[in-house]
Amino acid sequence: MITLDEVLVTAYSPDPAGGADRVVRLLGPVSLELTERRIAIVGANGSGKSTLARLLNGLVLPSSGTVRVDGLDTARDGAAVRRRVGFVFTDPDAQLVMPTPVEDVALSLRRLGLTPAQRDQAARAALDRFGLADRAEVPVHALSGGQRQLLALASVLATEPAVLVCDEPTTLLDLRWRAVVDRLLAELDQQVVVVTHDLDAALDADRVLVVDDGSVVFDGDPVPAVAHYRSLMQVGA
Numbered sequence: 001m002i003t004l005d006e007v008l009v010t011a012y013s014p015d016p017a018g019g020a021d022r023v024v025r026l027l028g029p030v031s032l033e034l035t036e037r038r039i040a041i042v043g044a045n046g047s048g049k050s051t052l053a054r055l056l057n058g059l060v061l062p063s064s065g066t067v068r069v070d071g072l073d074t075a076r077d078g079a080a081v082r083r084r085v086g087f088v089f090t091d092p093d094a095q096l097v098m099p100t101p102v103e104d105v106a107l108s109l110r111r112l113g114l115t116p117a118q119r120d121q122a123a124r125a126a127l128d129r130f131g132l133a134d135r136a137e138v139p140v141h142a143l144s145g146g147q148r149q150l151l152a153l154a155s156v157l158a159t160e161p162a163v164l165v166c167d168e169p170t171t172l173l174d175l176r177w178r179a180v181v182d183r184l185l186a187e188l189d190q191q192v193v194v195v196t197h198d199l200d201a202a203l204d205a206d207r208v209l210v211v212d213d214g215s216v217v218f219d220g221d222p223v224p225a226v227a228h229y230r231s232l233m234q235v236g237a
């Protein structure tokens with residue numbers, strides 16, 4: 001289980017008048033117990049969704065308060081937390097590091113104690129699941145944006161994390177692959193926390209957090225949560 005206890009995230013921001021940097025609040029204070037299997041985070045651009053998502057695996061640390069994953073403090077046990085909580089970035093280029101897809105997935109698998117041949121086989125199976133089997137040896141930079149997004153997801157899922165946090169995992173995907181990824185995420189045994197602008201995907205969650213101006217302003221069932229978000233954005237159903 002992931003718990004946030006009185007978490008506040010601040011950052012230093014330059015003073016336009018040339019004075020000392022100012023401390024700005026990015027998120028919180030927020031306290032949450034994340035127990036549901038499917039949790040969606042929605043909100044306006046710049047509202048603090050990614051900051052909240054990044055807190056969950058220690059990519060962002062609280063300025064005060066604590067985030068715990070199965071009792072592990074993200075500030076003290078970052079490596080152990082990141083083995084439990086996989087994170088998929090919006091921009092796949094933020095996480096793809098190897099020259100080819102099969103090498104990138106194989107790199108993710110290095111901690112699982114497999115032989116090189118087993119690693120290669122598992123990497124190819126993971127690519128196949130995402131329709132990338134015939135792209136295994138194509139240079140990563142030659143893949144389309146959508147293919148790179150699928151590869152980033154394949155690489156993280158191959159490590160079988162207990163929790164998967166995805167920051168807008170389908171933004172670059174066409175309708176067909178969006179549906180495939182939505183279905184795949186829905187079928188995973190793991191807990192999945194997804195930041196999304198796709199309100200249909202949010203409606204399929206068990207719980208939806210609406211973030212606005214650095215605060216969780218609604219936390220509950222998808223239908224009222226999406227209605228709350230729409231009213232914040234002043235758009236109709």
Ligand SMILES: Nc1ncnc2c1ncn2[C@@H]1O[C@H](COP(=O)(O)OP(=O)(O)OP(=O)(O)O)[C@@H](O)[C@H]1O
Binds near residue numbers: 045048
């Ligand atoms: N390290 C930082 N230093 C200063 N400001 C930051 C930092 N990280 C994020 N911010 C600011 O905090 C706010 C929230 O950012 P965040 O990335 O969490 O928003 P978001 O809801 O995910 O937005 P989007 O939907 O556009 O991706 C933004 O105004 C952003 O510019």
